[in-house]
Amino acid sequence: MGRVEIESVSLAERAYRAVRDMIVSLELRPGAVINERELMERLAIGRTPMREGLHRLAQEKFVAVYPRRGMFVTTVEIRDLAALCEVRLPLEGQAARLAAARATEEDKDELDELIQQLRRPKRAPHELMALDERIHRTIYRIARNEFLEATAEQYYVHALRMWYLALDRATELGDAVQEHHALLQAITSGDARQAEKLVRAHVQNFEDAMSRVLLPL
DSSP states (O other), X not given: OOHHHHHHHHHHHHHHHHHHHXXXXXXXOTTOBOOHHHHHHHHTOOHHHHHHHHHHHHHTTSEEEETTTEEEEOOXXXXXXXXHHHHHHHHHHHHHHHHHHHOOHHHHHHHHHHHHHHTSSOOOHHHHHHHHHHHHHHHHHHHTOHHHHHHHXXXXXXXXXXXXXXXXXXXXXXXXXXXXXXXXXXXXXXXXHHHHHHHHHHHHHHHHHHHHHHTTO
């Protein structure tokens, strides 16, 4: 692969991540029109890598393309919640189990630091969301399976968008993040079975909480 091709891949990845972050954080809300030219100008990215990034987002169901109508941010449907949970339960369970089995001493120090973060006094909702992201992505990385990490990350981000959508009505966010305390301790102690059990319960609790909040939608 030549240098120009490598740079194009890098720019496409940057476009993908930047627009995905806008969608997840609701800067681009469900149903919003995707204005390709505005995004190109804002991110200083050319047409080809931007289209590659948007094509990837369409494949991952963050963006919907309608011939002769344009490109739109996908909506969030309550039926998607159950389907997402079905996928995340085995993925998150496997990631936690592998992380418990493969965590190095350096990894355990990082997990201990996350446990200390969980013990801090009450935080603003967006700080809790950031901590939740860091915890999940750390577990995926410690599992040391790049295919599992990429797949779990993809579906976690869909769940994260639902959290943002429900943020002003979800009163259980703090409790949900605190559930990670026992999970991180199980991974640190190498208890793979307990780690898998705890993370599966966490994912199920997420579905239950989101169902209560999003059902009126």
